[in-house]
Amino acid sequence: MRWREHPEPDVSAEPAYSGTSRPRRTVVALGGNAIAPAGTGGTAEEQTRNIRRAMTLIAELIVDGREIVITHGNGPQVGNLLLKNEMAKDVVPAMPLDWCVAQTQATIGYQMITALEHALEAHGDLSTVVPVISRIEVSADDPAWSDPSKPIGPYITDEAEVARRRRDGQQFVDLGGRGWRRVVPSPRPRTLLESMTINLLLDAGAVVVANGGGGIPMVRGDDGLLVGVEAVIDKDLAGALLARELRATGLVILTDVEAVAVDFGTPRQRWLSKIGTRDLRTLAAKGEFARGSMGPKVEAALTFVDDTGMPAAIGSLDDVIAVVRGHAGTLVVPDAATAERSRS
Amino acid sequence: MRWREHPEPDVSAEPAYSGTSRPRRTVVALGGNAIAPAGTGGTAEEQTRNIRRAMTLIAELIVDGREIVITHGNGPQVGNLLLKNEMAKDVVPAMPLDWCVAQTQATIGYQMITALEHALEAHGDLSTVVPVISRIEVSADDPAWSDPSKPIGPYITDEAEVARRRRDGQQFVDLGGRGWRRVVPSPRPRTLLESMTINLLLDAGAVVVANGGGGIPMVRGDDGLLVGVEAVIDKDLAGALLARELRATGLVILTDVEAVAVDFGTPRQRWLSKIGTRDLRTLAAKGEFARGSMGPKVEAALTFVDDTGMPAAIGSLDDVIAVVRGHAGTLVVPDAATAERSRS
Numbered sequence: 001m002r003w004r005e006h007p008e009p010d011v012s013a014e015p016a017y018s019g020t021s022r023p024r025r026t027v028v029a030l031g032g033n034a035i036a037p038a039g040t041g042g043t044a045e046e047q048t049r050n051i052r053r054a055m056t057l058i059a060e061l062i063v064d065g066r067e068i069v070i071t072h073g074n075g076p077q078v079g080n081l082l083l084k085n086e087m088a089k090d091v092v093p094a095m096p097l098d099w100c101v102a103q104t105q106a107t108i109g110y111q112m113i114t115a116l117e118h119a120l121e122a123h124g125d126l127s128t129v130v131p132v133i134s135r136i137e138v139s140a141d142d143p144a145w146s147d148p149s150k151p152i153g154p155y156i157t158d159e160a161e162v163a164r165r166r167r168d169g170q171q172f173v174d175l176g177g178r179g180w181r182r183v184v185p186s187p188r189p190r191t192l193l194e195s196m197t198i199n200l201l202l203d204a205g206a207v208v209v210a211n212g213g214g215g216i217p218m219v220r221g222d223d224g225l226l227v228g229v230e231a232v233i234d235k236d237l238a239g240a241l242l243a244r245e246l247r248a249t250g251l252v253i254l255t256d257v258e259a260v261a262v263d264f265g266t267p268r269q270r271w272l273s274k275i276g277t278r279d280l281r282t283l284a285a286k287g288e289f290a291r292g293s294m295g296p297k298v299e300a301a302l303t304f305v306d307d308t309g310m311p312a313a314i315g316s317l318d319d320v321i322a323v324v325r326g327h328a329g330t331l332v333v334p335d336a337a338t339a340e341r342s343r344s
Numbered sequence: 345m346r347w348r349e350h351p352e353p354d355v356s357a358e359p360a361y362s363g364t365s366r367p368r369r370t371v372v373a374l375g376g377n378a379i380a381p382a383g384t385g386g387t388a389e390e391q392t393r394n395i396r397r398a399m400t401l402i403a404e405l406i407v408d409g410r411e412i413v414i415t416h417g418n419g420p421q422v423g424n425l426l427l428k429n430e431m432a433k434d435v436v437p438a439m440p441l442d443w444c445v446a447q448t449q450a451t452i453g454y455q456m457i458t459a460l461e462h463a464l465e466a467h468g469d470l471s472t473v474v475p476v477i478s479r480i481e482v483s484a485d486d487p488a489w490s491d492p493s494k495p496i497g498p499y500i501t502d503e504a505e506v507a508r509r510r511r512d513g514q515q516f517v518d519l520g521g522r523g524w525r526r527v528v529p530s531p532r533p534r535t536l537l538e539s540m541t542i543n544l545l546l547d548a549g550a551v552v553v554a555n556g557g558g559g560i561p562m563v564r565g566d567d568g569l570l571v572g573v574e575a576v577i578d579k580d581l582a583g584a585l586l587a588r589e590l591r592a593t594g595l596v597i598l599t600d601v602e603a604v605a606v607d608f609g610t611p612r613q614r615w616l617s618k619i620g621t622r623d624l625r626t627l628a629a630k631g632e633f634a635r636g637s638m639g640p641k642v643e644a645a646l647t648f649v650d651d652t653g654m655p656a657a658i659g660s661l662d663d664v665i666a667v668v669r670g671h672a673g674t675l676v677v678p679d680a681a682t683a684e685r686s687r688s
Contacts, residue, residue, distance in 0.1 A: 043437040080436045087432040092424045093387040099451045106450030107443045110477050110560055114570050121568070130541050131477050133454050197474050200548050206541070216454055224465070226458050 025067040025202075026250045026324055027243035029236055029300075030054060032073030032213070033256065034317045035108060042076050051108065052115040057320045059119035062127065062207060066324070069202070070112065071242060073235040074104035074213035075152070082153040082182075097152075097184065098216050098228030105133055105212035112209050120207075129207045135193040136215030136233055136241075137226065142187035150186035150232045151292070155179040185231045189215060189238040192245050193226070199246065214238040236300035244307050251304045251312040252324050253297045258316045260298060260330040262288055276335040277305050301332045309334045369411040369546075370594040370668055371587035373580055373644075374398060376417030376557070377600065378661045379452060386420050395452065396459040401664050403463035406471065406551060410668070413546070414456065415586060417579045418448035418557035419496070426497040426526075441496075441528065442560050442572030449477055449556035456553050464551075473551045479537040480559030480577055480585075481570065486531035494530035494576045495636070499523040529575045533559060533582040536589050537570070543590065558582040580644035588651050595648045595656040596668050597641045602660045604642060604674040606632055620679040621649050645676045653678045 035050050036042025062068050078100050085094035095103075109131025116129045148171045156162055157179035162172050165182070172180040192198075194210065201208050214233030218226040236253050243251040259271040262283060272280075281302060289295040294314075301312035315322075315329020322328035379394050380386025406412050422444050429438035439447075453475025460473045492515045500506055501523035506516050509526070516524040536542075538554065545552050558577030562570040580597050587595040603615040606627060616624075625646060633639040638658075645656035659666075659673020666672035 044440050044443055083436045084428040084432040087435065088428040091431065092427045095451070096388050099388055099454075102450040102454040103447040106446040106477050107439070110443075110446040110479065110572075113477070114479070114562070114572075118569050128540050130538075133450050133457070133475050133477070135454065135458070194474075196472050197545070197550070200550075201541070201544070204544050206544075218458070225462050228454075228458075 029239040030072040032075040036076040051111045055115035063123040071211045077104040097230040101213040131209040137191040138187035144185040144187040148183040151181040240300040240304040254317040373583040374416040376419040380420040395455045399459035407467040415555045421448040441574040445557040475553040481535040482531035488529040488531040492527040495525040584644040584648040598661040
């Protein structure tokens with residue numbers, strides 16, 4: 001817990017928003033980088049170790065009587081699968097992006113069950129943990145289809161390779177000296193397709209892992225058949241949708257910095273401990289939060305708080321217990337107008 | 345439906361074994377080859393098409409009032425993942441076998457939900473389908489650990505590569521002119537770790553896909569922590585355990601031939617339409633059924649019938665509706681002594 005630069009924590013913040021008869025249900029979103037940090041390669045052993053560490057912390061929240069739904073990113077893991085696709089493509093059929101997302105839901109999910117059930121048992125809690133293979137419907141009319149903006153996979157410096165892959169239909173962004181990177185559409189999550197399953201499991205007392213990697217993106221064709229698509233759904237926006245659909249009393253987005261900051265990375269950097277949606281939106285409009293980094297996390301938090309009148313928090317995985325309790329990270333709270341609307 | 349060489353079907357066979365108050369619960373085991381036939385490479389499109397075809401048939405059984413639990417193999421799919429591991433190993437960490445099994449549970453399972461829900465909707469049935477990421481505990485004392493016998497992945501003809509991979513701890517079997525093939529232990533499935541989840545989902549009316557690829561093999565360490573292991577559990581034996589644990593009224597093992605045969609592939613070949621466990625075991629002991637092919641299917645059927653007194657059937661995926669109804673394939677029934685024991 002790193003709390004030095006924060007003002008006194010607002011310990012009254014959390015109970016004020018959990019005055020429902022239902023248990024405090026919190027959706028916790030872990031980054032894929034927290035499981036396979038960029039640069040290490042992400043062997044199975046490393047990922048298992050990181051997942052165990054995170055689940056040991058999450059277990060304390062569950063034992064404390066909180067209902068936790070876990071969602072997680074998969075950037076580095078999908079990046080590795082895409083590299084394997086590419087390197088083996090002359091011998092083994094490459095698998096499309098939606099299949100890769102499904103694969104990471106299973107590997108990360110399988111490790112999470114094992115680690116979290118074990119951590120809970122250490123507290124005498126025999127709860128069942130269930131990773132749900134989760135599809136999300138996106139719109140065929142989403143503007144993202146004509147503006148692929150989500151970079152995935154490795155940096156490529158070989159121009160001939162980029163040209164060849166462009167002929168295969170892939171799109172790339174030129175990053176100057178660092179080379180090129182493949183970009184795919186990132187449509188907005190529209191409909192969770194596994195809501196009934198997730199609710200059934202939660203009602204039965206299970207701890208659920210859902211929407212891994214933002215969910216498997218699918219579009220419904222004219223014949224009503226869902227078809228997987230080559231896209232990546234932002235896992236924090238998907239987490240906000242999940243939290244809303246599950247009527248969660250809070251959304252917690254974990255990252256590798258301790259909170260949202262203004263003037264991030266400058267001598268004037270200042271952590272935000274508590275902020276209303278209107279002020280946060282003003283900062284976002286001024287470009288305070290990096291696209292592809294803190295930007296989507298702030299957007300996801302704003303979406304959830306605006307839609308539900310419940311608070312969201314952004315903070316560090318290492319501080320997760322304090323962040324969930326409202327003692328660390330940035331707490332995003334509704335403005336008076338939003339709070340009024342959601343009460344009525 | 346190919347029934348030419350069969351005697352008159354015993355249409356009374358099935359109802360005689362489903363005289364419980366619970367709906368007729370049938371575990372149906374599909375082969376991984378039925379989804380990605382060997383030789384085609386198994387692109388995503390091909391696998392999707394094959395899964396849709398199979399799910400269209402399975403949907404008819406469900407609409408007919410039967411409770412179906414699906415399990416499936418993953419041989420070709422895991423083979424492809426291992427090839428990718430190998431070809432990309434200098435750049436991306438290779439993933440162990442238990443992670444690969446998890447990956448195939450997700451990809452096949454994700455396609456199965458989508459295809460089966462769609463096929464059911466066409467009949468006006470809005471049932472939810474849930475693929476369960478399924479772990480199976482195996483014993484650290486299983487004799488299989490010292491006798492790896494399950495061939496996985498491609499044939500290798502480069503002796504230097506075999507030598508290198510042996511130094512990495514992999515084991516190979518020499519297949520003479522065809523080269524070498526990696527072999528891994530195939531321990532007996534001992535404990536389903538997702539029973540509670542599966543039962544909860546079934547009780548809620550979901551169609552469940554479970555134990556894909558025989559389940560993710562795990563061993564429990566001295567500290568009580570489950571750890572994934574490099575092994576492959578036979579999916580039909582795992583299916584027999586699943587059927588027993590779920591108190592299924594039948595186990596149906598699907599393959600690419602229409603039934604169990606004696607003198608298979610000879611001019612004297614004869615399909616078996618109905619046989620008791622004692623006679624079938626006698627044939628198995630005479631070596632009638634090929635190891636790694638019909639052998640494990642017969643063993644799985646015998647295990648289920650002996651353990652439960654309920655019937656098992658072995659037949660072709662194309663005939664699945666008739667096989668489940670007892671009108672095609674080979675029906676394996678308890679001997680009088682077994683039936684007596686299971687009634688008492």
